[in-house]
Amino acid sequence: MLELSILWPSIANGLATGAIYALVALGLTLIYGVLHIINFAHGAALMVALYGVQLLFTRFGVDPYAAIVVLVPAMFGFGYVLQRFVIARASHGKDENILLVTLGIAIVLENLALVLFTADTRTIETRWSLATIDIAGAFIAVPKAVAFVGALAAAAILLALMARTDLGRAIRALARQRHGAKLVGIDVEHVFAMSFGIGLACLGAAACFLLPAYYVNPTVGNGFVLVAFTIVVLGGMGSFAGALVGGLLIGVVESVSGLYLGESLGQIGIFVIFLLVLMFRPTGLFGSKA
Amino acid sequence: MSSALRVAAPIAAFAALFALAPLAVASDAWLNFIVLALFGALMAQSWNVLAGFGGQFSFGHAVFFGTGAYAMAVLQVRFGVNAWVALPVALASGAAVGVFIGALTFRYGLRGSYFALATLAFAEIFRILANTFQFTGAGAGLQIPLTKSPATLQFDARAGYLYVALAFVVAGLAVAGWLKHSRFGAWLQAVRDNEEAAQALGVDVYRIKLGAIAISGATMAAAGAFYVQYLHYIDPALAYGPHYSVEALVGALVGGVGTVWGPVVGAFALHLLSDLTRNAFGDVPGVNLMIYGALLVLIVMFAPRGLAGLLAALAARLRGSK
Numbered sequence: 001m002l003e004l005s006i007l008w009p010s011i012a013n014g015l016a017t018g019a020i021y022a023l024v025a026l027g028l029t030l031i032y033g034v035l036h037i038i039n040f041a042h043g044a045a046l047m048v049a050l051y052g053v054q055l056l057f058t059r060f061g062v063d064p065y066a067a068i069v070v071l072v073p074a075m076f077g078f079g080y081v082l083q084r085f086v087i088a089r090a091s092h093g094k095d096e097n098i099l100l101v102t103l104g105i106a107i108v109l110e111n112l113a114l115v116l117f118t119a120d121t122r123t124i125e126t127r128w129s130l131a132t133i134d135i136a137g138a139f140i141a142v143p144k145a146v147a148f149v150g151a152l153a154a155a156a157i158l159l160a161l162m163a164r165t166d167l168g169r170a171i172r173a174l175a176r177q178r179h180g181a182k183l184v185g186i187d188v189e190h191v192f193a194m195s196f197g198i199g200l201a202c203l204g205a206a207a208c209f210l211l212p213a214y215y216v217n218p219t220v221g222n223g224f225v226l227v228a229f230t231i232v233v234l235g236g237m238g239s240f241a242g243a244l245v246g247g248l249l250i251g252v253v254e255s256v257s258g259l260y261l262g263e264s265l266g267q268i269g270i271f272v273i274f275l276l277v278l279m280f281r282p283t284g285l286f287g288s289k290a
Numbered sequence: 291m292s293s294a295l296r297v298a299a300p301i302a303a304f305a306a307l308f309a310l311a312p313l314a315v316a317s318d319a320w321l322n323f324i325v326l327a328l329f330g331a332l333m334a335q336s337w338n339v340l341a342g343f344g345g346q347f348s349f350g351h352a353v354f355f356g357t358g359a360y361a362m363a364v365l366q367v368r369f370g371v372n373a374w375v376a377l378p379v380a381l382a383s384g385a386a387v388g389v390f391i392g393a394l395t396f397r398y399g400l401r402g403s404y405f406a407l408a409t410l411a412f413a414e415i416f417r418i419l420a421n422t423f424q425f426t427g428a429g430a431g432l433q434i435p436l437t438k439s440p441a442t443l444q445f446d447a448r449a450g451y452l453y454v455a456l457a458f459v460v461a462g463l464a465v466a467g468w469l470k471h472s473r474f475g476a477w478l479q480a481v482r483d484n485e486e487a488a489q490a491l492g493v494d495v496y497r498i499k500l501g502a503i504a505i506s507g508a509t510m511a512a513a514g515a516f517y518v519q520y521l522h523y524i525d526p527a528l529a530y531g532p533h534y535s536v537e538a539l540v541g542a543l544v545g546g547v548g549t550v551w552g553p554v555v556g557a558f559a560l561h562l563l564s565d566l567t568r569n570a571f572g573d574v575p576g577v578n579l580m581i582y583g584a585l586l587v588l589i590v591m592f593a594p595r596g597l598a599g600l601l602a603a604l605a606a607r608l609r610g611s612k
Contacts, residue, residue: 038403038407040349086587086591089591090587090590090591092590092594095402095403096347096402096403096406097590097594099347099349099402099403099406100347100539100543100586100590101586101587101590101591103349103536103539103583103586104583104584104585104586104587104590105583105587106583107536107579107580107582107583107586108580108583108584108587110576110579110583111576111577111578111579111580111583112576112580113576114575114576114580115574115575115576115577115580119575218576222532226407226410226411226414229407265418265422267414267418268415268418268419271411271414271415271418272415274407274408274411275394275408275411275412278395278398278400278404278407278408279394279395279398279400280398
């Protein structure tokens with residue numbers, strides 16, 4: 001048995017990573033809930049945002065946290081255009097087609113990054129990269145602590161947006177009743193694209209909080225894609241509360257299983273959870289739909 | 291009988307044409323091109339069996355490729371088994387992994403996007419396992435001893451490899467032709483088109499799908515085994531990484547899914563394209579897959595039935611205008 005003094009820092013670190021996972025998964029679950037499509041390019045889009053943060057920092061000296069004001073609108077625009085002009089046109093009304101198109105987009109983005117930036121892994125070093133703070137006996141890297149708070153704040157803003165604004169109401173109406181929403185005058189194509197844009201905007205914010213404590217390379221998104229799908233499936237497809245709780249839970253599971261099984265085998269824990277949930281509880285912890 | 295002949299005749303002609311290739315083509319580069327295109331056609335046909343005929347889209351087809359490759363390499367390196375003996379074992383392991391994955395996913399009713407993601411997760415699990423254990427050479431991979439002797443399924447000249455790849459592709463075509471015209475194939479296509487209706491009519495959906503994934507797994511494992519013999523080396527990223535999952539899928543989709551010849555047409559078109567881009571851009575890593583990805587988007591957008599569908603539409607128009 002491991003002592004609490006080793007376990008608690010592992011859990012605290014897992015919660016910090018889990019908050020980022022939750023933000024990534026919120027974007028994914030929003031897109032799924034409204035458009036009923038599985039955005040396979042989600043990880044690749046996160047990778048694009050991470051390179052955005054990295055380039056802004058190295059080329060223009062923009063602080064990663066300040067880069068939020070650039071990255072969030074930029075990723076929103078990217079998502080809007082992608083949905084309206086590429087994904088919507090390719091579906092021909094079949095789910096598999098959408099999955100294939102988003103896979104194609106992911107392959108293009110990933111390899112474009114490989115051509116432009118090579119396979120090198122890049123990190124950024126800010127003044128507080130190596131600083132730590134003491135949280136109830138666990139020394140946590142400052143960027144991780146900021147990521148935890150920032151990701152939860154971003155999630156809160158997203159939830160408020162969904163609950164309080166006209167756009168949020170339109171998105172929720174569309175998620176529930178596509179034809180009904182159309183009948184009351186909602187511009188379906190526009191709101192679809194807005195939802196996809198907001199889903200990717202989450203990634204813009206996530207990238208800004210993630211990079212100071214993490215790294216970027218062309219395939220960095222792959223790890224996040226399966227983790228995010230696991231969270232979304234675990235939390236119930238389309239459920240915001242599920243994505244939040246699932247994200248934190250998976251962050252902790254990954255961190256703790258890494259502690260017991262080692263880095264390499266620890267990763268398997270997530271994929272096994274993913275498969276088990278798909279098989280035995282496809283509606284997830286919070287989902288209601290079959 | 292005549293329908294069997296209509297399927298068999300073009301396949302026989304194809305086999306004869308490519309069997310003569312080493313006599314007609316002197317250039318080593320062109321022979322290599324043909325070998326790699328046939329290798330691609332084999333993978334695309336494997337994906338086509340499961341997705342084109344069965345409607346089950348796999349995003350992690352590398353799980354079968356890697357299993358075939360590792361079975362081949364491990365048996366030779368760790369146990370000193372002759373390659374000709376290892377080959378059927380490699381195919382059987384591909385089929386077994388197919389049945390294993392199929393039993394877990396189909397029994398619990400995973401379909402469409404969920405099945406695609408589940409296959410991807412399996413490929414990742416296998417990659418991590420191959421990366422962890424010394425038995426499979428871990429991260430360093432496995433190198434099979436170079437003998438260049440037909441007795442160990444290695445060849446001095448490319449022609450030997452061409453014949454092996456050709457034999458597999460012809461077998462794959464025969465399987466696809468059989469699926470088009472057999473009762474099993476009709477059941478499988480019924481499951482693809484409407485699973486509930488097929489079930490209501492008494493088709494044993496679960497077993498039909500298991501059969502399809504076993505055939506597909508064995509076919510993809512053959513490609514993996516061929517890869518090891520041709521390049522004498524395998525590692526976890528090559529075996530279970532996304533590259534061959536993508537190549538199998540794009541090759542089939544470009545050619546036309548659910549057709550006998552689509553995967554062959556698609557694989558040759560892809561390899562021609564990637565050779566042209568290599569000439570244009572040099573050997574920059576990533577350019578190749580970037581074009582595959584763009585092609586995937588364009589095909590799904592503008593020609594969901596692939597090149598085979600385009601040709602059929604063209605032929606219909608020519609006939610109509612006469």
